[in-house]
Amino acid sequence: MPDNSGANAAGALEAVIDRQSHGMVGRMLGQQAFWVFLAALLACVALSLTADAFATPQNLFNVTRNFAFVAIIALGMTVVIVSGGIDLSVGSVLCLSAMILAITMNAGYPLAVGVAFALAVALLVGFVNGALIAWLRIPPFIVTLGMLSIARSAAMVLSGNKMIFQFGPDEKLLFALGGGSTTGIPNPVIALVLLALATGFALRWTRWGTHVFAIGANEKAAVLTGIGVPRLKISVYMFSAAMAGVAGILMAGWLGGVTTNLGQSMELSVIAATVIGGANLLGGAGTVFGSVVGAALIELIRNSLILLGISTFWQGAFVGCFIVLAVAFDRIRAYRETDG
């Protein structure tokens, strides 16, 4: 390495600079998301062999639809966690935006107006979260913990803590949106695929995405290079809230009613999915693919326990083990890398 001043060393230097260190396969094997995907795939194969009811179209339809809601919110959570933050308010934001939608449609307004209101409120909540975090520098954990309480309370106040199950003239449209399917695929799954592609694209191919990774790894560096960190953080929390809002709208349509306990403690499943998928709670790492696979794995565990006739009380134990195992594997690999 030290003798790179000579003339014929220039060619060697050229070769070193142009060389790629890892091929496609190497990069894939180095991703926690890949191993979790493998685990999910194995679980699918094992279930198909052991439980007749698993590989039926109806069960697969249900499984994919069930995890779509958590996975959609996990897209937003992935971006937040990559940026070095956390958003505990997503479950409550889901409830609040579903409630806004329900109240608006219940009052006779069309679906489009309800959706617009619901998303506007979600974005407003995200803006408040982001502004408090970015401008007042209150830790994200505190801000969003407060918002978890506030948003659900707002939903209770607005609805008088009553269930809303009548959605006015566009009721059928809403039920079709959240509960229906297109070419045999549940609509929430289609929404998930589109939003996941968009989020993955934004993280990989836009300046915004690069800056999200940058502030997650070294916020000071981001400031020094002139990145507008406060604006970026606000956009991150608005994105997360918007995903929760979308999930809330779809969920209202699927369930056909909105109660004030909708999405209660859902933030924990979402964070679990994101972490299983390889996101680092310290910031700077995480993938869309991983988070979606993580969400799928959690639902697979739940579904398999039901199909295998094991008490669903065990679900928490299995999911909990997976969270710890996934991160433990990652740590072991990291140790090996630093040793080599």
Added chain:
Amino acid sequence: MTALRLEGISKHFGAIQALSDVSLSLAAGEVVGLMGDNGAGKSTLVKIIAGNFRPTQGGMFIKGREMQFHGPLDARRAGIEIVYQDLALCDNLSAAVNVFLGRELTRSVGPLRILDYPAMNARAATLFRELRSETRPRDKVKSMSGGQRQAVAIARTRLSDADIVLMDEPTAAISVRQVAEVLNLIRELKRQGVAVVLISHRMPDVFNVADRVIVLRRGRKVADKAIAATSPEEVTGLITGAIEHA
């Protein structure tokens, strides 16, 4: 050609006089070691040049024109770049993306503006080649040695074609072999006509690479000598105060 000239720079914070009447000049392609004990005023001086502080008194001239910086961005626009001690790099991003952080290259695809990775990698590869550093543009900074990290941070200053580079303790926390690599990087900057201010505690590094050494003590410039005309012993004496003035 004089790249940077300071005339009678003073700075006080309340009753504390951090710098008094410091004048110096720096030519293009010159490496100046800035030395002094903790609290001697090195970092205050650097922060004034970098636009973080405004001097209480005195003037700053770049290529003969008087400048007033209202912030680090002004200094950057005037062709001054700083390589921070902790380098301000993002471990999770590639070397090329780090070089371009905050000024990424993009291209249009339909209505979208997407990052132009091939162009950034190619440009970064050229910069690393010019610095004669074995740094691969696509590699994540996480897996890089201290010397390669320095190369990434320095390549960033070359991207903007800075005339003046301030380096804050670049060799403080790296291995001996990497120190040699960093000193080579500084020589490359010099060869390309960049004026370098090297803030360092390490006497061998300064005597290895600098043309001149400036010593500050208690906010005053106590020496400004060509490396050939001084010795590590003399500089140590000047830093500690054993030698009053040179």
